[in-house]
Amino acid sequence: MSRRTKIIATIGPASDDPAVIRRMIAAGADVFRIGLAHGSLGDAIERYRRIRAVAADAGREIGVLGDLPGPKVRLASFVDDGAVLAVGGEVELCPGAESSTATSLGVDYGDLLADLHPGDNLALGDGTVRLQVTSVDASSARAVVTYGGTVQGRPGLHVPSDRLGLATPTAEDLYKLDAFVEEGVDMVAVSFVRSAHDIRRVGTEPSPRGPLIVAKIETRAAVDNLEGIIEASGAVMVARGDLGIEMGIEDLPHIQKRIIRDCIAYGRPVITATQMLESMITAGTPTRAEVSDVANAIFDGSSAVMLSAESAIGVDPVNSVATMARICAKADTEFDFDGWAHRLRALRKFHSNDSDGRLTDAITGAAWRAATEVGASAIIAVSDTGFTVRSIARFRPSMPILGFTPNERTARQLCLSWGTTPLHDPVAANHEDLMTSLVIAARDHGDVRSGDIVAVISGSQVNRAKATDQMRLVRVP
Numbered sequence: 001m002s003r004r005t006k007i008i009a010t011i012g013p014a015s016d017d018p019a020v021i022r023r024m025i026a027a028g029a030d031v032f033r034i035g036l037a038h039g040s041l042g043d044a045i046e047r048y049r050r051i052r053a054v055a056a057d058a059g060r061e062i063g064v065l066g067d068l069p070g071p072k073v074r075l076a077s078f079v080d081d082g083a084v085l086a087v088g089g090e091v092e093l094c095p096g097a098e099s100s101t102a103t104s105l106g107v108d109y110g111d112l113l114a115d116l117h118p119g120d121n122l123a124l125g126d127g128t129v130r131l132q133v134t135s136v137d138a139s140s141a142r143a144v145v146t147y148g149g150t151v152q153g154r155p156g157l158h159v160p161s162d163r164l165g166l167a168t169p170t171a172e173d174l175y176k177l178d179a180f181v182e183e184g185v186d187m188v189a190v191s192f193v194r195s196a197h198d199i200r201r202v203g204t205e206p207s208p209r210g211p212l213i214v215a216k217i218e219t220r221a222a223v224d225n226l227e228g229i230i231e232a233s234g235a236v237m238v239a240r241g242d243l244g245i246e247m248g249i250e251d252l253p254h255i256q257k258r259i260i261r262d263c264i265a266y267g268r269p270v271i272t273a274t275q276m277l278e279s280m281i282t283a284g285t286p287t288r289a290e291v292s293d294v295a296n297a298i299f300d301g302s303s304a305v306m307l308s309a310e311s312a313i314g315v316d317p318v319n320s321v322a323t324m325a326r327i328c329a330k331a332d333t334e335f336d337f338d339g340w341a342h343r344l345r346a347l348r349k350f351h352s353n354d355s356d357g358r359l360t361d362a363i364t365g366a367a368w369r370a371a372t373e374v375g376a377s378a379i380i381a382v383s384d385t386g387f388t389v390r391s392i393a394r395f396r397p398s399m400p401i402l403g404f405t406p407n408e409r410t411a412r413q414l415c416l417s418w419g420t421t422p423l424h425d426p427v428a429a430n431h432e433d434l435m436t437s438l439v440i441a442a443r444d445h446g447d448v449r450s451g452d453i454v455a456v457i458s459g460s461q462v463n464r465a466k467a468t469d470q471m472r473l474v475r476v477p
Contacts, residue, residue: 003329004396004419006030006304008065008271009321011047012312021054023318024311028325030415031063031187033306036176037072044176048183061422063187063415065214066180068173070191071166073157075124076106082152085129085145093141093157100151107157115163116141125155126275127245158245161194161219168198177202181210186412189214189237194221196228212386212413214271217259218242226259230266235416237306240274260301264344267361267394269416272297273306277324281314286323294324295331301340303393303418340396360391360468367455367471368395374473377452378402380438381468386410386417388457388468393417402442421447434458439474452476 009029015021021032032051034044048064055062076099083102085091090103095113097106113136120133122143130147169177169190177188188211190202199215212234215222218241222229230236238259244252256272263270276294277286294305307324311317364381371379379397381389382404389403401420405411414422425441435456442448457471 002332002400003028003325004332004335005298005302005328006416006418007321007324007328008033008273008304008306008416009311009317010035010306010308011051012309014313014315015311015317016047016050018050018054020317021051022058024321025055025058025060025062027318027322028328029062029321031065031304033065033067033189033308035067035312036180037067037069041176041179045179045183048180048185061411061415061424063412064185065187065189066176066185066211067189067216068169068176068191070173070216071164071168071170072191073107073109073112073159073164073166074154075151075157076100076108077154078152082150084150085124085148087145087148089145089148090134091131091143091145093143094139105157109157109166111165112159113138113141115159115165117163120160120163121146123158123245124151126241127158127249156242158242161192161221161246167201168192168194169202174203184409185211186409187212187214187235187416189216191216191239192219192242193217193229194219195225196232199229199232211409212416218246220246223247223255223259226262227266230262230268233268234413235269235271235303236263237271237273238302240272244274256297257300260297263303264301264394267391269303269390269393269418270301271304271306271416272300272302274308276305277307277310277320280310280316280320280323284316284319286327291327294327295334298328298331299335301396304416335396337396337398344395360388363457363468363471364388364392365395367457368392368397370471370473371397371399371455374453376455376473377448377476378442378454380404380442380454380456382434382438382458383468384410386413388459389414389420390417391468392457393420400447402438402447404438404441435470435472435474439476443476448476450476 007028008031010033034047078100092104095107095110100106116133116136118133122131129149131143132146133143135142193215214235214237215229215233216237216239218239238256260270277290279287307320310320314320376399378400380402381392383389403414403420404423404425406426408424411422411424414420453475456474457468459468
């Protein structure tokens, strides 16, 4: 089965080995995520270099996503192996304390008490343990356990985002970002985004000179400011963990659909993440509900789906990737291409003054319709930044998209785009007969055959840096 939906796999202790990474690529991983909230920066950079080396050895374009920690508040480590917090029990929250017990929780955020009020609901870790603040004084806050459970390690403490005084990105984020930009990372995820201003504060140059910025939607403020955040970002992640805590778990399904819908409207790749195959952390097969969750995320329009703990600490990261690939491939074959065309007409959006965006949108739309009408074997797109390829990908054409680019980083960024085979080709920058050269390159690469009809889109020599303004139907020589 041909797979169009892309797979992101998180690298962690269970998968941080060249042999395992190589097998994960063979199983279907398109992008690897490196979480920067845990471990040292040096270890993360070594992990990044390992991925790069394995991908080069495999001869594959593989993207790497660096996930910045963001303003995450965490508890201090528990003195033993963890603690059981029972419903109705009382706990004290102590900023600056260096350890935690069942009755006293150390917190690494010094201004916590200024942000809390009696009645606030807090969550630990993935949200299974909940607290309600009962009082706050100058040295600590007291809370009662409303949902009990076991906590261990250094779990996150979820404070309502409209109360939290920490800014996004943090100084730590910017420090780690600088290091990964120097390494040439392809994509960077910004955590706990609340507005488009948070994305602009990241301060990196647009691709291909800098990484693609992925906004993680996981706060109420981000949902309220969704369209502005999408416009300011290169891609978006539906980060369902903290989002489900903040918004209420019953609100999560329709919010997920809204985020995906708006990303499609603006032509941005959208990643659905968190607990997609969670049971595979310990099991060899997913639950039926997890399989349906992945498939429905694809039917809604997700460009990519992500494995988190399943591939980072799970018993069999390679099997998790292979299982995800099979689910995606089957869902892709059942995708409603005809229904998608009707949905997209009602969604497409551009700023009224974005003439280049409108031009690219018109050309890519025409290419999609023409390719569908003549039964083209592929759509060939050339793009310096990847914008043209991402624009055509949102139409979800039934034929493959071949994304040619002269920029290596752009090629790796296109690993995130639905239905796209990224092809790095330096000739794509300035060949005199660009369209003919791309068709021949696609034929020589084995993606199309002599006699096939393909649609080719690009920018003209005079306008290539601004917008896509050329489309042709070509028979492959």
